[in-house]
Amino acid sequence: MTIKEIIGKVDGTAICCEDKLSSTVEYAFASDLMSDVLTLEKENMLLITGLANLQVIRTAEMSDIFCIIFARNKKIGGEIISLARENNIILIESPHSVFHISGELYKAGIKSIY
Amino acid sequence: MQFRHKIAGGDFAKAGNVASSVKKVLQQLNIDHVISKRTVIALYEGEVNVVAHAYSGIIEIEIDEEKIKIIITDKGPGIADIDQAMVEGFSTATPQVREMGFGAGMGLSNMKKNSDFMKISSIVEEGTVVELINYLKPDARQESK
Numbered sequence: 001m002t003i004k005e006i007i008g009k010v011d012g013t014a015i016c017c018e019d020k021l022s023s024t025v026e027y028a029f030a031s032d033l034m035s036d037v038l039t040l041e042k043e044n045m046l047l048i049t050g051l052a053n054l055q056v057i058r059t060a061e062m063s064d065i066f067c068i069i070f071a072r073n074k075k076i077g078g079e080i081i082s083l084a085r086e087n088n089i090i091l092i093e094s095p096h097s098v099f100h101i102s103g104e105l106y107k108a109g110i111k112s113i114y
Numbered sequence: 115m116q117f118r119h120k121i122a123g124g125d126f127a128k129a130g131n132v133a134s135s136v137k138k139v140l141q142q143l144n145i146d147h148v149i150s151k152r153t154v155i156a157l158y159e160g161e162v163n164v165v166a167h168a169y170s171g172i173i174e175i176e177i178d179e180e181k182i183k184i185i186i187t188d189k190g191p192g193i194a195d196i197d198q199a200m201v202e203g204f205s206t207a208t209p210q211v212r213e214m215g216f217g218a219g220m221g222l223s224n225m226k227k228n229s230d231f232m233k234i235s236s237i238v239e240e241g242t243v244v245e246l247i248n249y250l251k252p253d254a255r256q257e258s259k
């Protein structure tokens with residue numbers, strides 16, 4: 001599924017790297033615990049999180065996660081956006097909860113890692 | 115090839131800068147993707163540990179034809195019981211560390227999982243030294259086990 005289609009499913013807004021919305025993704029993982037994200041070995045996945053700080057971007061960078069959906073309209077600061085841009089990571093804001101976003105994407109065929 | 119970076123304890127805004135720069139170097143050297151990813155994840159966890167627990171630290175990285183060797187030396191409270199610290203779920207992290215998405219007691223075990231060799235030595239009230247090695251050739255990795 002393309003990131004553009006995913007944005008539609010979660011009523012999201014892309015706030016960084018909008019030129020990459022035709023990229024496709026197969027897996028998703030939802031967590032606020034970055035240590036847990038760092039244990040994943042899958043490629044081609046996106047992260048759904050309620051946490052909005054620089055370490056989320058750093059974690060995505062190390063784990064080769066190229067798209068992050070921030071739940072519940074978390075305010076994403078300029079420093080976070082510029083670090084994401086530097087690493088070609090797409091950031092999406094969604095008004096929905098982590099549970100709601102996960103449900104929508106699972107229903108649409110995005111695979112769970114565990 | 116050798117690199118040396120200083121880290122300040124408590125500086126969460128910069129945690130990950132060393133791992134990020136090493137990732138770029140490994141990409142430039144065309145290091146195998148899986149080896150590179152394991153290395154930067156182990157290094158990033160180590161870097162976060164220094165920021166989260168120590169007063170200051172130094173990370174030394176040495177890359178040669180056989181291996182990537184990382185030595186993380188910190189000045190800090192040290193680890194009283196290393197076996198206990200290795201158990202997933204055991205943590206002495208502060209609420210501030212948890213707010214960053216860490217401090218769940220998974221860092222050291224994830225560093226071990228993502229390295230071919232890991233050695234920790236620590237003196238309470240002085241500091242901790244973590245040595246990590248990832249081999250670039252599969253044969254060397256087997257011999258190290």
